[in-house]
Structures are given as structure tokens and as C-alpha cells.
Amino acid sequence: MAQPVKIRKIPQKFxxxxxxxxxxxxxADTGVFFSxxxxxxxxxxxxxxxxxxxDIVQGLRNDYEVAxxxxxxxVLAFTDQLVEAGLAEYC
Known part of the structure; x- marks a missing residue:
């Protein structure tokens, strides 16, 4: 699978x-908590x-010293978790 280009939150789900x-x-559907x-x-x-x-990667690199x-x-590890949990989707 190609690297995702964009991600968006699914507001009605959280x-x-x-x-x-x-x-x-x-x-919103399951009541499962995430922090x-x-x-x-x-x-x-x-x-x-x-x-x-x-843009997300570049913004973080401006704030944190990271390769x-x-x-x-x-970023992809975290966004993958959001997508897997149903809180966001790649677009």
C-alpha cells in the first residue's frame, strides 16, 4: 500500500x-477511552x-529535534492507530 497522503478526523465518532x-x-459508539x-x-x-x-511531519520537526x-x-504509527480505532480515516 502506498503511504497515506492525508488524514481526517471523523468527528461523529469521538x-x-x-x-x-x-x-x-x-x-462515541463503543465508549472505549484513548489517551x-x-x-x-x-x-x-x-x-x-x-x-x-x-505538513504534520514538518510541523513536528519544527518543534522536536527528530530525523x-x-x-x-x-506520525504514521499514531495515525494508523487512530484509523484502526475508527476515530480518523486516510483520504
């Missing part, structure tokens, strides 16, 4: 809140600024 710097997500701190939270917020994976390949792997 409730989200920030508690003391931790992102808490609740799947993310630090980089995961930063990726979640970056999706709102731009759905392009390339491009490592950053891309981390």
Missing part, C-alpha cells in the same frame, strides 16, 4: 477533551491545522 495536558478521546500525551497530542492537534501527513524518517514513522 468526544475529545484535554485534561492537564493529556488528550482524552472516547469512541495521548506529548507527541500523540501534538499530532492530533496538527491534523486540525493541516490533514497532509507531510525526518523517524518522525514520519512515528
Amino acid at each position: 468526544l475529545a477533551t484535554d485534561i492537564d495536558g493529556e488528550l482524552i478521546l472516547v469512541h 495521548a500525551k506529548d507527541t500523540g497530542r501534538a499530532i492530533w492537534q496538527a491534523i486540525d491545522r493541516s490533514p497532509a501527513i507531510e 525526518p524518517e523517524e518522525c514520519l514513522r512515528s
